[in-house]
Amino acid sequence: MQVPIFTVDAFTNRPFCGNPAAVCLLENDLDEDLHQRIATEMNLSETAFIRKLHPTDDFTKSSRFGLRWFTPANEVPLCGHATLASAAVLFHIKKNPNSVLTFVTLSGELKTRQEKDHIVLDLPLYSTYPQELQEVEELIKAATGDMIVQDLRYSPDTKKLLVRLSDAYERSVLEELQVGAQRFLSAEKTGKVKGLILTLKGKPNGKDKGHDFYSRYFAPWYGVLEDPVTGSAHAVLSSYWSVADWERKKCLMWSLFHRYLKQSTSNVLYPPQKLQQLPVSVDHLSG
Template identity: 55%
Template sequence: MEIPIYTVDAFTNLPFKGNPAAVCLLENELSEELYQKIAAEMNLSETAFLTNLKPTEDFTSGARFGLRWFTPTHEINLCGHATLASAAVLFYKKGNINSVVAFETLSGELLVQQRGESLVMDFPLNKPELQDRRKFNDILKAAVGDLPIHEVCHCKTTKKLLVRLADTCDRSVLSSLSPVAESLLKSEDSGRVKSLIITVKGAPTSQPGYDFYSRNFAPWVGVPEDPVTGSAHTVLAAYWSEQLGKKKMLAYQCSNRGGELELELRGDKRLDIAGRAVVLLQGILKL
Protein backbone atom coordinates (compact mmCIF):
# COMPACT_ATOMS: atom_id res chain seq x y z
CA MET A 1 0.00 0.00 0.00
CA GLU A 2 1.25 3.49 -0.87
CA ILE A 3 -0.21 6.53 0.89
CA PRO A 4 0.58 10.11 -0.23
CA ILE A 5 1.69 12.12 2.80
CA TYR A 6 2.50 15.79 3.37
CA THR A 7 3.79 17.86 6.25
CA VAL A 8 2.32 21.34 6.54
CA ASP A 9 3.15 24.26 8.83
CA ALA A 10 -0.23 25.76 9.75
CA PHE A 11 -1.12 29.26 11.01
CA THR A 12 1.99 30.77 9.47
CA ASN A 13 3.33 31.91 6.10
CA LEU A 14 6.90 30.90 7.00
CA PRO A 15 8.51 27.45 7.04
CA PHE A 16 9.40 26.09 10.49
CA LYS A 17 6.89 28.35 12.23
CA GLY A 18 3.28 27.74 13.22
CA ASN A 19 2.11 24.20 13.98
CA PRO A 20 3.27 21.26 11.85
CA ALA A 21 0.79 18.54 10.91
CA ALA A 22 1.05 15.47 8.74
CA VAL A 23 -1.71 14.90 6.16
CA CYS A 24 -2.36 11.46 4.64
CA LEU A 25 -4.57 11.09 1.57
CA LEU A 26 -6.57 7.84 1.65
CA GLU A 27 -8.71 6.15 -0.96
CA ASN A 28 -10.09 3.77 1.68
CA GLU A 29 -10.33 3.65 5.47
CA LEU A 30 -7.50 2.02 7.41
CA SER A 31 -7.63 -0.16 10.51
CA GLU A 32 -7.77 1.68 13.83
CA GLU A 33 -4.40 0.23 14.76
CA LEU A 34 -2.77 1.48 11.57
CA TYR A 35 -4.11 5.03 12.01
CA GLN A 36 -2.50 5.18 15.42
CA LYS A 37 0.77 3.60 14.32
CA ILE A 38 1.19 6.12 11.50
CA ALA A 39 0.46 9.02 13.86
CA ALA A 40 2.97 7.66 16.37
CA GLU A 41 5.56 7.29 13.60
CA MET A 42 5.03 10.89 12.43
CA ASN A 43 5.26 12.04 16.06
CA LEU A 44 3.65 15.42 15.44
CA SER A 45 0.94 16.89 17.64
CA GLU A 46 -1.59 15.70 15.01
CA THR A 47 -1.67 13.59 11.90
CA ALA A 48 -4.74 14.10 9.69
CA PHE A 49 -6.26 11.34 7.58
CA LEU A 50 -8.26 12.62 4.64
CA THR A 51 -10.53 10.09 2.93
CA ASN A 52 -12.09 10.39 -0.50
CA LEU A 53 -15.81 9.66 0.01
CA LYS A 54 -16.96 9.25 -3.62
CA PRO A 55 -15.34 6.75 -6.02
CA THR A 56 -16.36 8.96 -8.97
CA GLU A 57 -14.37 11.92 -7.57
CA ASP A 58 -10.80 12.48 -6.47
CA PHE A 59 -8.90 14.95 -4.28
CA THR A 60 -8.94 17.49 -7.13
CA SER A 61 -12.63 17.34 -8.02
CA GLY A 62 -14.26 16.28 -4.75
CA ALA A 63 -15.95 18.77 -2.44
CA ARG A 64 -16.57 16.49 0.56
CA PHE A 65 -14.09 14.30 2.44
CA GLY A 66 -13.83 12.28 5.62
CA LEU A 67 -11.34 13.68 8.14
CA ARG A 68 -9.89 12.15 11.31
CA TRP A 69 -7.14 13.44 13.60
CA PHE A 70 -4.69 11.47 15.72
CA THR A 71 -2.03 12.54 18.21
CA PRO A 72 0.86 10.10 18.74
CA THR A 73 -1.28 8.39 21.41
CA HIS A 74 -4.99 9.21 20.88
CA GLU A 75 -7.67 10.02 18.34
CA ILE A 76 -9.17 13.45 19.08
CA ASN A 77 -12.54 15.05 18.33
CA LEU A 78 -11.40 18.40 16.94
CA CYS A 79 -8.18 19.82 15.55
CA GLY A 80 -7.84 23.21 13.91
CA HIS A 81 -4.31 23.26 12.58
CA ALA A 82 -4.53 19.79 10.99
CA THR A 83 -7.83 20.82 9.35
CA LEU A 84 -6.12 23.91 7.96
CA ALA A 85 -3.22 21.71 6.82
CA SER A 86 -5.63 19.30 5.08
CA ALA A 87 -7.30 22.13 3.19
CA ALA A 88 -3.88 23.51 2.22
CA VAL A 89 -2.96 20.17 0.64
CA LEU A 90 -6.25 20.07 -1.28
CA PHE A 91 -6.09 23.66 -2.53
CA TYR A 92 -2.34 24.20 -2.94
CA LYS A 93 -1.01 20.77 -3.95
CA LYS A 94 -4.02 18.99 -5.49
CA GLY A 95 -5.51 22.10 -7.12
CA ASN A 96 -9.00 21.36 -5.82
CA ILE A 97 -11.50 23.07 -8.12
CA ASN A 98 -14.13 23.88 -5.48
CA SER A 99 -14.42 27.23 -3.70
CA VAL A 100 -15.36 25.44 -0.47
CA VAL A 101 -14.50 21.95 0.77
CA ALA A 102 -16.41 20.12 3.51
CA PHE A 103 -14.97 17.68 6.01
CA GLU A 104 -17.07 15.08 7.83
CA THR A 105 -15.56 14.75 11.31
CA LEU A 106 -16.29 13.70 14.89
CA SER A 107 -17.21 17.36 15.47
CA GLY A 108 -19.70 17.43 12.62
CA GLU A 109 -19.31 19.11 9.26
CA LEU A 110 -16.45 21.60 8.98
CA LEU A 111 -16.13 23.91 5.97
CA VAL A 112 -12.95 25.55 4.67
CA GLN A 113 -12.69 28.15 1.93
CA GLN A 114 -9.94 30.27 0.40
CA ARG A 115 -9.94 34.01 1.13
CA GLY A 116 -7.01 35.77 -0.46
CA GLU A 117 -3.84 34.22 0.92
CA SER A 118 -5.67 32.75 3.93
CA LEU A 119 -7.82 29.69 4.49
CA VAL A 120 -10.99 30.23 6.53
CA MET A 121 -12.40 27.42 8.67
CA ASP A 122 -16.02 27.31 9.87
CA PHE A 123 -15.79 25.83 13.38
CA PRO A 124 -18.07 25.41 16.38
CA LEU A 125 -17.87 28.04 19.13
CA ASN A 126 -17.32 26.49 22.56
CA LYS A 127 -18.19 28.76 25.46
CA PRO A 128 -16.42 28.02 28.77
CA GLU A 129 -18.02 28.40 32.20
CA LEU A 130 -16.52 30.34 35.10
CA GLN A 131 -15.16 28.06 37.85
CA ASP A 132 -14.25 28.19 41.52
CA ARG A 133 -10.47 28.11 41.12
CA ARG A 134 -10.11 26.19 44.39
CA LYS A 135 -11.39 23.12 42.54
CA PHE A 136 -8.25 23.26 40.38
CA ASN A 137 -5.62 24.28 42.95
CA ASP A 138 -3.21 21.46 42.11
CA ILE A 139 -3.13 21.96 38.37
CA LEU A 140 -2.96 25.75 38.73
CA LYS A 141 0.05 25.43 41.02
CA ALA A 142 1.74 23.05 38.57
CA ALA A 143 0.99 25.30 35.61
CA VAL A 144 1.60 28.87 36.75
CA GLY A 145 3.11 28.63 40.24
CA ASP A 146 2.45 31.81 42.23
CA LEU A 147 1.53 34.05 39.30
CA PRO A 148 -1.65 36.08 39.87
CA ILE A 149 -4.75 34.60 38.24
CA HIS A 150 -7.67 36.70 37.04
CA GLU A 151 -10.12 33.81 36.60
CA VAL A 152 -10.50 30.17 35.65
CA CYS A 153 -13.03 28.75 33.19
CA HIS A 154 -13.79 25.24 31.97
CA CYS A 155 -15.41 23.98 28.77
CA LYS A 156 -17.19 20.66 29.29
CA THR A 157 -17.57 20.04 25.56
CA THR A 158 -13.85 20.16 24.82
CA LYS A 159 -12.52 19.40 28.32
CA LYS A 160 -10.31 22.44 28.08
CA LEU A 161 -9.37 24.42 31.18
CA LEU A 162 -8.81 28.14 30.49
CA VAL A 163 -6.64 30.08 32.93
CA ARG A 164 -6.49 33.84 32.45
CA LEU A 165 -3.57 35.47 34.21
CA ALA A 166 -4.00 38.88 35.81
CA ASP A 167 -3.59 41.88 33.51
CA THR A 168 -0.35 42.73 35.28
CA CYS A 169 1.10 39.73 33.41
CA ASP A 170 2.10 40.44 29.82
CA ARG A 171 3.21 38.34 26.87
CA SER A 172 6.73 37.94 28.24
CA VAL A 173 5.40 36.38 31.45
CA LEU A 174 3.28 33.94 29.44
CA SER A 175 6.20 33.06 27.16
CA SER A 176 8.47 32.34 30.11
CA LEU A 177 6.21 29.65 31.60
CA SER A 178 7.60 26.12 31.48
CA PRO A 179 5.17 23.72 33.19
CA VAL A 180 6.40 20.14 33.40
CA ALA A 181 4.17 17.66 31.58
CA GLU A 182 4.54 15.00 34.28
CA SER A 183 3.54 17.49 36.98
CA LEU A 184 0.43 18.48 35.03
CA LEU A 185 -0.55 14.84 34.62
CA LYS A 186 -0.09 14.14 38.33
CA SER A 187 -2.00 17.25 39.35
CA GLU A 188 -5.11 16.41 37.27
CA ASP A 189 -6.06 12.80 36.57
CA SER A 190 -9.86 12.98 36.95
CA GLY A 191 -10.48 13.08 33.19
CA ARG A 192 -12.22 16.47 33.33
CA VAL A 193 -9.22 18.23 31.73
CA LYS A 194 -7.61 17.17 28.46
CA SER A 195 -6.05 20.51 27.56
CA LEU A 196 -4.79 23.50 29.55
CA ILE A 197 -5.01 26.96 27.98
CA ILE A 198 -3.15 29.83 29.63
CA THR A 199 -3.99 33.28 28.30
CA VAL A 200 -3.33 36.96 28.87
CA LYS A 201 -4.89 40.13 27.53
CA GLY A 202 -3.21 41.51 24.43
CA ALA A 203 -2.08 44.93 23.35
CA PRO A 204 -4.42 45.88 20.48
CA THR A 205 -3.08 49.44 20.32
CA SER A 206 0.42 48.27 19.32
CA GLN A 207 1.22 46.69 15.96
CA PRO A 208 0.05 44.22 14.79
CA GLY A 209 -2.61 44.66 17.51
CA TYR A 210 -3.17 41.24 19.07
CA ASP A 211 -6.29 41.11 21.23
CA PHE A 212 -4.98 38.26 23.36
CA TYR A 213 -2.13 35.79 23.69
CA SER A 214 -2.23 32.15 24.70
CA ARG A 215 -0.34 28.90 25.14
CA ASN A 216 -1.79 25.38 25.16
CA PHE A 217 -0.61 22.26 27.00
CA ALA A 218 -2.15 18.83 26.43
CA PRO A 219 -0.01 16.04 27.92
CA TRP A 220 -3.26 14.15 28.66
CA VAL A 221 -3.44 13.31 24.94
CA GLY A 222 0.30 12.97 24.37
CA VAL A 223 1.09 16.60 23.43
CA PRO A 224 3.23 18.37 26.08
CA GLU A 225 2.74 21.73 24.32
CA ASP A 226 0.86 22.36 21.10
CA PRO A 227 2.47 25.19 19.10
CA VAL A 228 -0.73 26.72 17.62
CA THR A 229 -4.14 25.29 18.46
CA GLY A 230 -7.27 25.97 16.44
CA SER A 231 -9.53 23.99 18.78
CA ALA A 232 -8.32 25.99 21.80
CA HIS A 233 -9.39 29.16 20.02
CA THR A 234 -12.97 27.92 19.78
CA VAL A 235 -12.92 28.38 23.57
CA LEU A 236 -10.66 31.43 23.67
CA ALA A 237 -12.75 33.29 21.09
CA ALA A 238 -15.94 32.75 23.08
CA TYR A 239 -14.24 33.93 26.28
CA TRP A 240 -12.41 36.98 24.94
CA SER A 241 -15.33 38.12 22.79
CA GLU A 242 -17.36 38.62 25.97
CA GLN A 243 -14.45 40.18 27.85
CA LEU A 244 -13.53 42.62 25.09
CA GLY A 245 -16.95 43.18 23.52
CA LYS A 246 -15.60 42.26 20.07
CA LYS A 247 -16.70 39.85 17.34
CA LYS A 248 -13.50 40.14 15.30
CA MET A 249 -10.18 39.47 17.01
CA LEU A 250 -6.54 38.85 16.15
CA ALA A 251 -4.82 36.29 18.35
CA TYR A 252 -1.27 35.05 18.78
CA GLN A 253 -0.23 31.76 20.34
CA CYS A 254 3.22 32.43 21.72
CA SER A 255 4.88 29.03 21.76
CA ASN A 256 8.48 28.78 20.55
CA ARG A 257 7.21 28.39 16.98
CA GLY A 258 4.35 30.86 17.33
CA GLY A 259 1.32 31.41 15.14
CA GLU A 260 -1.35 33.97 14.26
CA LEU A 261 -5.12 33.43 14.01
CA GLU A 262 -7.85 35.73 12.72
CA LEU A 263 -11.15 35.10 14.53
CA GLU A 264 -14.69 36.18 13.75
CA LEU A 265 -17.78 35.07 15.67
CA ARG A 266 -20.89 34.33 13.64
CA GLY A 267 -23.75 34.37 16.11
CA ASP A 268 -23.35 32.42 19.33
CA LYS A 269 -22.58 28.98 17.88
CA ARG A 270 -20.09 29.31 15.03
CA LEU A 271 -16.65 30.78 14.54
CA ASP A 272 -14.51 31.59 11.51
CA ILE A 273 -10.82 30.88 12.07
CA ALA A 274 -8.52 32.18 9.34
CA GLY A 275 -4.85 31.45 8.90
CA ARG A 276 -2.15 30.71 6.38
CA ALA A 277 -0.18 27.53 5.76
CA VAL A 278 3.03 26.33 4.12
CA VAL A 279 3.31 22.84 2.58
CA LEU A 280 6.84 21.86 3.53
CA LEU A 281 7.26 18.23 2.51
CA GLN A 282 5.55 15.60 0.39
CA GLY A 283 6.22 11.93 -0.07
CA ILE A 284 4.84 8.39 -0.02
CA LEU A 285 4.26 6.06 2.91
CA LYS A 286 4.97 2.51 1.74
CA LEU A 287 3.21 -0.04 3.93
Protein backbone atom coordinates in the same frame (compact mmCIF):
# COMPACT_ATOMS: atom_id res chain seq x y z
CA MET B 1 -0.94 -0.43 0.56
CA GLN B 2 0.94 2.80 0.01
CA VAL B 3 -0.34 5.90 1.81
CA PRO B 4 0.85 9.31 0.56
CA ILE B 5 1.77 11.55 3.50
CA PHE B 6 2.34 15.31 3.38
CA THR B 7 3.79 17.54 6.09
CA VAL B 8 2.23 21.00 6.11
CA ASP B 9 3.23 24.03 8.21
CA ALA B 10 0.03 25.88 9.16
CA PHE B 11 -0.30 29.50 10.32
CA THR B 12 2.89 30.74 8.69
CA ASN B 13 4.37 32.09 5.47
CA ARG B 14 7.86 30.75 6.16
CA PRO B 15 9.32 27.23 6.39
CA PHE B 16 10.02 25.76 9.84
CA CYS B 17 7.49 28.06 11.55
CA GLY B 18 3.85 27.78 12.52
CA ASN B 19 2.42 24.41 13.50
CA PRO B 20 3.22 21.33 11.39
CA ALA B 21 0.68 18.61 10.71
CA ALA B 22 0.92 15.38 8.75
CA VAL B 23 -1.82 14.73 6.19
CA CYS B 24 -2.55 11.23 4.86
CA LEU B 25 -4.75 10.59 1.82
CA LEU B 26 -6.55 7.26 2.11
CA GLU B 27 -7.65 5.72 -1.18
CA ASN B 28 -9.04 2.75 0.75
CA ASP B 29 -10.03 1.98 4.33
CA LEU B 30 -7.11 1.62 6.70
CA ASP B 31 -6.88 -0.89 9.54
CA GLU B 32 -7.93 0.93 12.70
CA ASP B 33 -4.66 0.39 14.55
CA LEU B 34 -2.62 1.69 11.61
CA HIS B 35 -4.03 5.20 12.09
CA GLN B 36 -2.43 5.39 15.50
CA ARG B 37 0.78 3.67 14.45
CA ILE B 38 1.29 6.14 11.60
CA ALA B 39 0.55 9.11 13.87
CA THR B 40 2.99 7.82 16.45
CA GLU B 41 5.64 7.36 13.77
CA MET B 42 5.08 10.89 12.40
CA ASN B 43 5.39 12.23 15.96
CA LEU B 44 3.71 15.57 15.20
CA SER B 45 1.05 17.14 17.39
CA GLU B 46 -1.57 15.87 14.93
CA THR B 47 -1.75 13.60 11.91
CA ALA B 48 -4.85 13.98 9.74
CA PHE B 49 -6.41 11.16 7.72
CA ILE B 50 -8.62 12.18 4.79
CA ARG B 51 -10.86 9.41 3.50
CA LYS B 52 -13.37 9.13 0.68
CA LEU B 53 -17.01 8.93 1.72
CA HIS B 54 -17.99 6.98 -1.40
CA PRO B 55 -16.02 4.63 -3.69
CA THR B 56 -16.48 6.98 -6.64
CA ASP B 57 -15.12 10.03 -4.80
CA ASP B 58 -11.96 11.67 -6.09
CA PHE B 59 -9.50 13.84 -4.15
CA THR B 60 -9.17 16.07 -7.19
CA LYS B 61 -12.91 16.61 -7.76
CA SER B 62 -15.12 15.78 -4.77
CA SER B 63 -16.16 18.38 -2.21
CA ARG B 64 -16.95 16.18 0.85
CA PHE B 65 -14.54 13.92 2.69
CA GLY B 66 -14.20 12.14 5.99
CA LEU B 67 -11.49 13.44 8.34
CA ARG B 68 -9.92 12.09 11.53
CA TRP B 69 -7.06 13.41 13.67
CA PHE B 70 -4.57 11.49 15.79
CA THR B 71 -1.88 12.70 18.16
CA PRO B 72 1.10 10.42 18.89
CA ALA B 73 -0.98 8.99 21.76
CA ASN B 74 -4.63 8.80 20.63
CA GLU B 75 -7.46 10.13 18.48
CA VAL B 76 -8.82 13.63 19.16
CA PRO B 77 -12.30 15.00 18.41
CA LEU B 78 -11.19 18.30 16.87
CA CYS B 79 -8.04 19.86 15.41
CA GLY B 80 -8.05 23.18 13.62
CA HIS B 81 -4.54 23.40 12.17
CA ALA B 82 -4.59 19.83 10.82
CA THR B 83 -7.92 20.56 9.14
CA LEU B 84 -6.43 23.62 7.45
CA ALA B 85 -3.44 21.51 6.45
CA SER B 86 -5.79 18.91 4.95
CA ALA B 87 -7.59 21.57 2.94
CA ALA B 88 -4.24 22.93 1.75
CA VAL B 89 -3.22 19.52 0.39
CA LEU B 90 -6.50 19.16 -1.49
CA PHE B 91 -6.57 22.73 -2.79
CA HIS B 92 -2.90 23.15 -3.64
CA ILE B 93 -1.46 19.67 -4.19
CA LYS B 94 -4.47 17.87 -5.62
CA LYS B 95 -5.70 21.04 -7.38
CA ASN B 96 -9.24 20.48 -6.17
CA PRO B 97 -11.30 23.20 -7.91
CA ASN B 98 -14.17 23.41 -5.41
CA SER B 99 -14.47 26.72 -3.60
CA VAL B 100 -15.66 24.98 -0.41
CA LEU B 101 -14.54 21.64 1.00
CA THR B 102 -16.58 19.94 3.72
CA PHE B 103 -15.06 17.48 6.19
CA VAL B 104 -17.21 15.03 8.13
CA THR B 105 -15.61 14.64 11.57
CA LEU B 106 -16.27 13.63 15.17
CA SER B 107 -17.14 17.29 15.81
CA GLY B 108 -19.64 17.48 12.97
CA GLU B 109 -19.17 18.99 9.54
CA LEU B 110 -16.32 21.48 9.15
CA LYS B 111 -16.15 23.72 6.09
CA THR B 112 -13.00 25.20 4.58
CA ARG B 113 -12.88 27.67 1.74
CA GLN B 114 -10.43 29.68 -0.30
CA GLU B 115 -10.58 33.46 -0.08
CA LYS B 116 -7.94 35.12 -2.25
CA ASP B 117 -4.63 33.81 -0.87
CA HIS B 118 -6.19 32.53 2.37
CA ILE B 119 -7.72 29.27 3.46
CA VAL B 120 -10.55 29.84 5.93
CA LEU B 121 -11.94 27.26 8.34
CA ASP B 122 -15.24 27.68 10.16
CA LEU B 123 -14.97 26.27 13.67
CA PRO B 124 -17.83 26.01 16.17
CA LEU B 125 -17.60 28.31 19.18
CA TYR B 126 -17.58 26.56 22.55
CA SER B 127 -18.96 28.27 25.65
CA THR B 128 -17.08 28.33 28.94
CA TYR B 129 -18.46 28.25 32.48
CA PRO B 130 -17.06 29.23 35.89
CA GLN B 131 -14.82 26.57 37.39
CA GLU B 132 -14.31 26.09 41.13
CA LEU B 133 -10.63 26.37 42.02
CA GLN B 134 -10.79 23.60 44.62
CA GLU B 135 -11.59 20.99 41.96
CA VAL B 136 -8.50 21.75 39.87
CA GLU B 137 -6.21 23.44 42.38
CA GLU B 138 -3.38 20.92 42.01
CA LEU B 139 -3.45 21.28 38.22
CA ILE B 140 -3.45 25.09 38.41
CA LYS B 141 -0.51 24.96 40.80
CA ALA B 142 1.40 22.72 38.40
CA ALA B 143 0.72 25.10 35.52
CA THR B 144 1.16 28.53 37.09
CA GLY B 145 3.01 28.08 40.38
CA ASP B 146 2.37 31.14 42.56
CA MET B 147 1.12 33.37 39.75
CA ILE B 148 -2.12 35.30 40.23
CA VAL B 149 -5.09 33.77 38.42
CA GLN B 150 -7.80 36.28 37.52
CA ASP B 151 -10.40 33.93 36.08
CA LEU B 152 -10.95 30.21 35.74
CA ARG B 153 -13.34 28.72 33.17
CA TYR B 154 -14.19 25.27 31.84
CA SER B 155 -15.49 24.15 28.44
CA PRO B 156 -17.38 20.87 28.91
CA ASP B 157 -17.77 20.34 25.16
CA THR B 158 -14.00 20.31 24.59
CA LYS B 159 -12.81 19.36 28.10
CA LYS B 160 -10.52 22.39 28.05
CA LEU B 161 -9.66 24.38 31.16
CA LEU B 162 -9.09 28.10 30.53
CA VAL B 163 -6.81 29.86 33.01
CA ARG B 164 -6.72 33.65 32.71
CA LEU B 165 -3.70 35.19 34.37
CA SER B 166 -3.84 38.57 36.11
CA ASP B 167 -4.17 41.61 33.84
CA ALA B 168 -1.19 43.07 35.71
CA TYR B 169 1.17 40.67 33.93
CA GLU B 170 2.99 41.65 30.75
CA ARG B 171 3.16 39.54 27.59
CA SER B 172 6.72 38.49 28.40
CA VAL B 173 5.56 36.80 31.60
CA LEU B 174 3.40 34.36 29.66
CA GLU B 175 5.97 33.95 26.91
CA GLU B 176 8.81 33.12 29.28
CA LEU B 177 6.82 31.00 31.74
CA GLN B 178 8.45 27.60 32.19
CA VAL B 179 5.64 25.05 32.18
CA GLY B 180 6.31 21.42 33.05
CA ALA B 181 3.25 20.03 31.30
CA GLN B 182 4.25 16.44 32.07
CA ARG B 183 3.29 17.15 35.70
CA PHE B 184 -0.29 17.79 34.61
CA LEU B 185 -0.83 14.06 34.17
CA SER B 186 -0.40 13.35 37.87
CA ALA B 187 -2.32 16.49 38.88
CA GLU B 188 -5.41 15.66 36.79
CA LYS B 189 -6.40 12.01 36.48
CA THR B 190 -10.19 12.24 36.48
CA GLY B 191 -10.55 12.69 32.72
CA LYS B 192 -12.40 15.97 33.13
CA VAL B 193 -9.58 18.06 31.63
CA LYS B 194 -7.92 17.12 28.34
CA GLY B 195 -6.39 20.49 27.49
CA LEU B 196 -5.20 23.52 29.46
CA ILE B 197 -5.17 27.07 28.09
CA LEU B 198 -3.14 29.84 29.69
CA THR B 199 -4.31 33.23 28.49
CA LEU B 200 -3.56 36.87 29.19
CA LYS B 201 -5.35 40.07 28.21
CA GLY B 202 -3.52 42.28 25.75
CA LYS B 203 -2.75 45.92 26.38
CA PRO B 204 -4.13 47.97 23.46
CA ASN B 205 -2.24 51.07 24.54
CA GLY B 206 1.06 49.29 25.11
CA LYS B 207 3.88 48.41 22.76
CA ASP B 208 1.96 45.40 21.41
CA LYS B 209 -0.99 47.40 20.12
CA GLY B 210 -3.75 45.43 18.46
CA HIS B 211 -3.38 42.16 20.36
CA ASP B 212 -6.50 41.56 22.41
CA PHE B 213 -5.15 38.48 24.14
CA TYR B 214 -2.27 36.03 24.24
CA SER B 215 -2.38 32.31 24.92
CA ARG B 216 -0.50 29.06 25.22
CA TYR B 217 -2.01 25.59 25.03
CA PHE B 218 -1.00 22.31 26.68
CA ALA B 219 -2.45 18.82 26.11
CA PRO B 220 -0.19 16.16 27.66
CA TRP B 221 -3.25 13.91 28.11
CA TYR B 222 -3.17 13.57 24.31
CA GLY B 223 0.59 13.21 24.16
CA VAL B 224 1.16 16.88 23.23
CA LEU B 225 3.09 18.78 25.89
CA GLU B 226 2.58 22.15 24.17
CA ASP B 227 0.92 22.94 20.84
CA PRO B 228 2.42 25.95 19.02
CA VAL B 229 -0.79 27.12 17.31
CA THR B 230 -4.15 25.60 18.14
CA GLY B 231 -7.34 26.31 16.23
CA SER B 232 -9.53 24.24 18.57
CA ALA B 233 -8.29 26.21 21.60
CA HIS B 234 -9.32 29.42 19.86
CA ALA B 235 -12.83 28.08 19.46
CA VAL B 236 -12.87 28.35 23.27
CA LEU B 237 -10.72 31.48 23.60
CA SER B 238 -12.74 33.54 21.13
CA SER B 239 -15.97 32.61 22.87
CA TYR B 240 -14.50 33.65 26.23
CA TRP B 241 -12.79 36.89 25.19
CA SER B 242 -15.69 38.09 23.05
CA VAL B 243 -17.70 38.25 26.28
CA ALA B 244 -14.91 39.22 28.69
CA ASP B 245 -13.74 42.00 26.36
CA TRP B 246 -16.98 42.75 24.50
CA GLU B 247 -16.13 46.24 23.33
CA ARG B 248 -13.38 44.90 21.10
CA LYS B 249 -15.07 41.73 19.84
CA LYS B 250 -15.36 42.88 16.23
CA CYS B 251 -11.73 42.14 15.49
CA LEU B 252 -10.04 39.67 17.81
CA MET B 253 -6.33 39.38 17.24
CA TRP B 254 -4.29 36.68 18.82
CA SER B 255 -0.73 35.68 19.30
CA LEU B 256 0.49 32.36 20.62
CA PHE B 257 3.81 31.40 22.05
CA HIS B 258 5.84 28.26 22.24
CA ARG B 259 9.09 28.37 24.10
CA TYR B 260 10.77 26.26 21.43
CA LEU B 261 9.94 28.75 18.70
CA LYS B 262 12.23 31.72 18.11
CA GLN B 263 9.33 33.99 17.24
CA SER B 264 5.60 34.21 17.82
CA THR B 265 3.08 33.59 15.10
CA SER B 266 0.03 35.81 14.85
CA ASN B 267 -3.14 36.03 12.86
CA VAL B 268 -6.44 37.85 12.77
CA LEU B 269 -9.76 36.21 13.59
CA TYR B 270 -13.01 37.80 12.44
CA PRO B 271 -15.91 36.36 14.46
CA PRO B 272 -19.29 36.79 12.78
CA GLN B 273 -21.88 39.10 14.29
CA LYS B 274 -23.79 36.35 16.08
CA LEU B 275 -20.63 34.64 17.31
CA GLN B 276 -21.88 31.16 16.50
CA GLN B 277 -18.85 30.09 14.51
CA LEU B 278 -15.23 31.11 14.40
CA PRO B 279 -13.67 31.67 10.98
CA VAL B 280 -9.93 31.06 11.22
CA SER B 281 -7.99 32.49 8.31
CA VAL B 282 -4.48 31.53 7.37
CA ASP B 283 -2.16 33.71 5.34
CA HIS B 284 -0.18 30.83 3.91
CA LEU B 285 0.53 27.16 4.41
CA SER B 286 3.74 25.59 3.26
CA GLY B 287 4.65 21.96 3.18
